[in-house]
Amino acid sequence: MNLTLLPDLLLAGMLIGLAWAALSSDDLRRGVVLFIAFGLLLAIVWARLLAPDLALAEAAIGAGLSGALLLVALRDGGGADQHATKPSTLNRWLIDLFVLVMTCLIGWVLWLTIYAEPVERLAQLANAMLDRSGVSNPVTAVLLNYRAYDTLLELVVVLAAVLGVVVVGRERRGYREAGPVFHGLVHWLVPLLIVTAGYLLWVGAHAPGGAFQAGATLAAAGIVLRLAGYDAAGLPDGRLLRWLLVAGTGVFLLFGLAMSFSGGGFLQYPEAWSGSLILIIEVAATASIAAALVLAYRGGRTDGWPLMDEKAENREVSS
Amino acid sequence: MTQALIYALTGAVLFMLGVRATLLRDALLPRLLALNVCGAGVFLIFVSLAYRGDSLPVDPVPHALVLTGLVVAISATALALALNRRLREMADE
Structure with missing residues (x-):
């Protein structure tokens, strides 16, 4: 395996792990704090993908302000499932199966897109017209x-x-x-x-x-x-x-x-x-x-x- | 290309993790969190498709779309939180 891919794999793994932890946490405050950490990590990923504009915006908006809004909303209540209806075991299985199938399908489409013949993009036009913008x-x-x-x-x-x-x-x-x-x-x-x-x-x-x-x-x-x-x-x-x-x-x-x-x-x-x-x-x-x-x-x-x-x-x- | 694929697949996984949590959780705030993770997954797919290796210039169009998306996402989150708060107040009355 190519060693230069290691940081990317690490970042991707941490993103998925943080998202999983934030979403499966029963303590909502913990979930929100993990979500803020997720946002900050995403800002690093934007920088890695040569999108510094997005890195700045993500750190300020996605992690900072979303986090602040969610944290202040925790004071209002509404976090606990008051009349929570836990899905039945069968439904859980069905949802997990659906999620798995859809992930594979989307992944397959992305694979095809990335390895397809390069097509004419708007990027050339956007960069060519830059002088006039x-x-x-x-x-x-x-x-x-x-x-x-x-x-x-x-x-x-x-x-x-x-x-x-x-x-x-x-x-x-x-x-x-x-x-x-x-x-x-x-x-x-x-x-x-x-x-x-x-x-x-x-x-x-x-x-x-x-x-x-x-x-x-x-x-x-x-x-x-x-x-x-x-x-x-x-x-x-x-x-x-x-x-x-x-x-x-x-x-x-x-x-x-x-x-x-x-x-x-x-x-x-x-x-x-x-x-x-x-x-x-x-x-x-x-x-x-x-x-x-x-x-x-x-x-x-x-x-x-x-x-x-x-x-x-x-x-x-x-x- | 491999980098783009790694992040695009991560985006797909994040999107579906968000969908799963939206389906499984009952309360509004966890669902809101899940929708935000969904959005992050979509953004990640967009930006990874705009990336074409360190030597080529990136495609600025998806970047601009994602920037717009970020601001729209936080606006929607703020509105949902306000609605949630009003619902709580009405339930308490």
Whole structure:
């Protein structure tokens, strides 16, 4: 066997082992912590597969923020199976058989795909057009130029999700004020995270980084603030918060419409401007993603959330 | 090529592990965890297919799709957690 494959086999084995341990653990807190470790390991795998953009995003979003959201949700309860119906032995066998057969089938298809004749890929086109995209990081070019539609709709998904969070729940109780040591750490960490987010946002044009990584890093700063007892977690309240949440989608849409009115297609940037346009869109997207994630961590609408109809609110609570 | 195959197969195993846990577990939070592992499996398959050895440039299109997927996954997780919390509150009332 080729010895250079050893690290890959080791990583793959550890991924499967961690996923198995996280999913089969009866103690949910343990499961979540194992899941965070799984995410961090996955970030290493992305780096191994030459996807540094994804490694950054996975470490910040997949491991960090997902873990934070799941851990804070553990406080809400809902972890224990209250009326758990254990599947019968026959059903367990059937499920295991199904899983085994499907794994083999998917594996077979992947085998055929990887060892098939090489086909024309979008990669050549993506790399050939890079000079005209306004940025030199191919992933950013795909996200904000070639496939800007996808990213616009993704921001809509984020907006829809955070609106759902706001509609169904109120903010959780905050944490008590941090002790002096944690307080000192916060004074260092939060500015550092903000500067890092700014750097990731700027560097995304020509190196790994971009709006998503920056937004997640900024959200991490908010979560640290909240854990230290700053209940607002750095978010403004009232109308300004609403503007912040829609900024990404709004700016993106506005630019797209402006382009289609000025003769080009929807989201077809004029070539000379594309670099600056992409940067402005990314700044707005970063702000919106960070605000949405921090608000989701806070758990729902804040006390200062302007309501259209106070009576409807009271009815909903008493029902 | 072998590296790509190793990680693609790992992705398939992770996906099916997630499906299995979704089918076997009853409570919402473990299922959510399982769905996230499912997603990670799909992402791994995507990225391993984009990898064509250390000498060739990787395909940026699947990378961008996975980046989008990561953000959508955490949005869906946040919404599911909020719904779960509301359900608990309603059960307690």
